[in-house]
Amino acid sequence: MTKRRVAGAGSDVPPPAMPTDRVYEAxxxxxxxxxxxxxxxxxxxELAQAFAVSRTVVRQALHQLAQDGIITLQPNxxxxxxxxxxxxxxxxxxARRVVECEVVRRLAGKLSAAQLAELRALVAAEERATRSQNKQEAIRLSGRFHLELARLSGNPIFLRLLEELLPTTSLLMALYKAPGEPMCVAHSHRRxxxxxxxxxxxxxxxxMRRHLNEIERSLSQLASPAVPALRDVFSAYRGGGT
Incomplete structure (x- = not known):
């Protein structure tokens, strides 16, 4: 399985060395x-042109993404x-309730001052992105908050499971959540x-259970998101070093 990073467009995390990883991560x-x-x-x-790589590289990345359940890949x-x-x-x-409730159960009362400060900084950044109506950044930071909790638990299986669950959560938000709402509510993260x-x-x-239930209940209407050009989508990640 390709190693994923708690990152997104605009991240300062160094880019992967291999072209296949670069396409996968983006x-x-x-x-x-x-x-x-x-x-x-x-x-x-289109992907080969967007990343200036061969179609073979793209094909390898797509197969890995399909194996990890991020995309679907069907013959013809x-x-x-x-x-x-x-x-x-x-x-x-x-699944998220099982994993994330156990994560916070293990972390309660055990986080250092530095770890709490880092989490507060993430929430503050999420709030700023929400106020400025920067939807993608708010979504990225919201997901990063949940992934960071899983990472701090010290259990790599928890982290990997959440990495696999977050993409579907984002897709559910895009399909069923009212337009303009962030992936999570920052004040819930503060609580x-x-x-x-x-x-x-x-x-x-x-x-945590209340928080996840709140998100699930917000999924009510079926939306039809516009499909963008791939070169426009991935220009953000090329610029951010992904």
Whole structure:
């Protein structure tokens, strides 16, 4: 499995060394950031032009993305961004509740001052992005907050599971969440942080469950996101070093 990063467009994380990794990471981040709407067709030729790589490199990246469940790849139909159903959403949030409630249960009362400060900085940045109506940045930071909690748990399996669940969550948001709303609500993240500062594992898990339930309940209407040109989508990631 390709190693993913807690990053997105505009990240200062160094780019992967291999061209296949570069394509993989950019497509993964574009799904998370909702720059690639559900149903978008990922044509090899367009991606090769967008990244100035061969179609062989693109094909390898698409196969890896399909193996990791980020895209679908079907004979005679090519690669597409998935279009998850409401039933898929139920499964995703069931899994997220299991993983993330356990993550915060383990972290409650055990985070250092430096770790809490880093998490507060993420939430503050998310709030600024939301106020400035920078949707993609708010979404990226929201996902990064959840991934950072999983990373701090010290269990790499938790982190990998959440990395696999977040793309489908973003696609569900794009399909079923009212336009203009962020992936999560930053004030909910602040409440989570308050719970984590206290040595109350049960309270932290309850707050995470409430938070995830709130997100799931917000998925109500079926939207039809516009499909952008791939060269426009990935210009953001080339500029950010992805």
């Amino acid at each position: 497509v993964y981040a574009a799904v998370i950031d909702q720059r690639l709407p559900p149903g978008t067709r990922l044509r090899e030729e 139909r090519g690669a597409r961004v998935p279009e998850p159903t409401r039933r898929d959403g139920e499964h995703v949030f069931d 989570l942080l308050a719970g984590l500062e206290r040595d109350g594992a049960g309270a932290a898990a309850t707050e």
